[in-house]
Amino acid sequence: MRVDYITGNTAIAEAAIVAGLKFYAGYPITPSSDIFEYLARELPKHGGHVIQFEDEIASINAVIGASWACAKAMTATSGPGFSLMLEAISLAVITETPLVIAYVMRTGPSTGVPTRAGQYDVLQATYGFHGGLVIPVLAASTPQEAYDLTVKAFNVSEMLRTPVVLLTDATIAHTYGKVIMRERGELEIIERIRPLTPPDKYKPYEPVKEHVPAMACFGDGYNVLVESLTHDERGYYAPRTDVQRKLMWRLYRKIVDSAPKLFDYSAIGLEGCDYAFISYGSTALSAQVAAKMLREKGYRVGTLKLRTLYPIYEDGIRKLVSSAKKVFVIENNVGLYYRELRAILRDKEVVSVPIIDLDLPQPQEIVEVVKQWL
Amino acid sequence: MEILIAGRGGQGILLLGHILGRAIAKHTNLYILGSEIYAAETRGGDSRVDLVVADREEDADFIKVMKADIAIFMHQLQLDAYKDLVRDGALVFIDKSNTTNIPQRNWKVYLEPYTDIAEKEIGNIRVANMVALGHLIKVTSIVPPEAVEDTIKEVVAREWVDVNIKAFRYYFSKS
Amino acid sequence: MAVAHPLDKYLRTDRIPTMWCPGCGLGIVMGTLLRAVDRRIKEGSLKRENVGFAGGIGCTARMTLYPLFDSAHVIHGRAIPFALAVKIVKPEMKMIVVGGDGDLAAIGGNHILHAIRRNADLLVVMVNNMIYGMTGGQVAPTTPRGLYTTTTPYGNPEREMNMIKLTAALGANYVARGSITHPQLLEQYLYKALGKRGLAFVEVISTCPELFGRHIGFRSPVDLYMEIRKRIVIKAKPSIEESDYSWEKGFVIGEFVDRDEPGFTDTIYEYLNKIRGGGVQ
């Protein structure tokens, strides 16, 4: 165990190394680039490769390739870069390729304010790619969480053979914090399931455990097929409804059924509360302070900070805020994740508190907006 | 506990804040979050570090100072700009060399010529930040001074370590 | 006692016949490529489990579906970064990127530029049938000027893209152009290319009997094949300038570049070893 005083971006890079990162491909983009630079300096010392590709498209496709050579692989980017990666994320979904994308959100749309924060891309992070499935999205609000969730992101990607997004923003990226870094041996590190069957019996897309197939890699002698087309368990293209149905439901279920296992949050004062604040990422810090201010004024306000945004664990969230009469969803955007929560909290009044701020929404501003609803 | 450190670009504000934050993180059981603001495009513009320190992790819950318990102001401009972020009863360290107008507040003010001390007594105007840091540590004892010196050695380029430590020790060598 | 086709050992025979149209040149390219691989495996310079294929999207990229090797059929234009990453992580691999002119010269153009700049250790086989076949016969960057396609119904007004010149200019270690009408010669180029470090680029002039040939008046695969064969000029040591082609002028085939600069993989492992050995701070 080590203790250090590092930024959110550095925490991600450090955690990736501990998780076993062996290949990083990237293209510079503010405010994610210092993850890249840090890894360029440190990862080779651990025998890993860091390569700057010609664009984000090449980067993510290289990450997929590296993962199929059985290296743990990641990239880091921000909104515009993530948009360029979307097509390949879809490829990673259908080919069930474990990989991690650290997504450091900045102010948008388009070039926006590249150095400043926002939470505009929370939906793009999981719904952006074509094909209508879901990938896990974890959200950090402090350097410590960035560290812990990066390790978790790798574990989830390996366990479920899926791309995983670790979502932060420009504020967390450059916030310093005390980070307790656990080393290998002090942490649970999950590795993908490798085939136990001999090559002639191996089917690259046949689930062996909870919808997840075992993964052989390039060079293992298994004649693997990485197939972007709709495929059967052998990886053979099969343009048939029965095959498509089976594949879609398996890819969907393996993520969505894991929601309880992936659910990660912190709750303060939710038991017996009248009002619940739900937030995530850097804005959760503002929401917690705002809640504290209201509690000091006698209101029974609890906060739920979500660290797992997708898959959504509906029952878990419902239970946590069950005593609240009103639920406020506080975000640094026009009210995006609110739509998700409104859909699952149908028996409650769910209020969107969208506060656009280039940095952190001010707690006082949250209090003022919320007060009219109390 | 909230600590605000503010001054103009070029005064070493970020380094001061980083060394203090790092020393607290690595050498105490306290939790800490820290954020930096600097106006990159204009040297001489705002430079500010906010540190939020708490006994429990969940109480180090914000990265911006709401009401500072401790503040360092190295320049008049930032003193004017951020004086309302400092609570009554706070300990406020002000560089007398760069200020003329101290607001009438219910603070415990330490008005000391950090810049002049650095220039005349240490021999390098650039270490005014460490003079101020030494003063803050001596008064508050947030972290043991040795921990700060270790942190200086970790963070500062080798050839500048001695002069920074000398500046940091200034107030400790005075009785 | 019947014997199997000599290439069956390298084929997912349960997927044969291929999806390609009758007379499509792609089957010839695949057979030729597998023969070249076979020679390398037989002589011991290549291990079977170390041969990997990657292709993007298009009829040519479907060539990744049939060989009984590690294989990746990825997204349009992006096979090069995929293959390069495999090669970097597992330098013992010999990665073969197969793609059409659309896949590699159009949508994937940026990746090929930078793969060559790096002298990435890949064999890139670009099958040039001068058309977008899979999507129905639209113009490609390689379509000769003047020819009809479904998106240039009045004739293609654009200049043909000469990938030989491009790859040669950027410093590939090996650049050759073959033709499906001369498969034995093509096999020589591919065999040689498989033995190269750095980037080897082999363009193959091929046919799309359905959506190129028929559209410009050749009614059968044989007619188009014979027409192309007429327009092929074999040269022992052609100059780069001679690689420019047009429908009228025809296509010079041969080896345009053959050099032996260090490949990307060697270089990055050299760095990595230095860093790990403490040679780089």
Added chain:
Amino acid sequence: MGVRGLSQLRIAANKYFINIIPDRCKECGLCIAVCPTKVLGRGSERNLRGFRYVVALNPEKCIGCRNCEYNCPDFAIFIEVGAK
């Protein structure tokens, strides 16, 4: 049987065997066109997929050049050395 489930014709031809796998043939005619001695010709029988697969009309003329094998896009024909 060379291939599981597929029938294979093995025609003794001079010093060679001409092997044809009818169900792989797509009737493109390339092998017929590239044969320098006009050994091959269009057949009249249809295979599994309805193609009239190639036949060896004049096997005795085979010179073993393997042009047919090299130019067949479908692995449907190959030459074996060794017949008498």
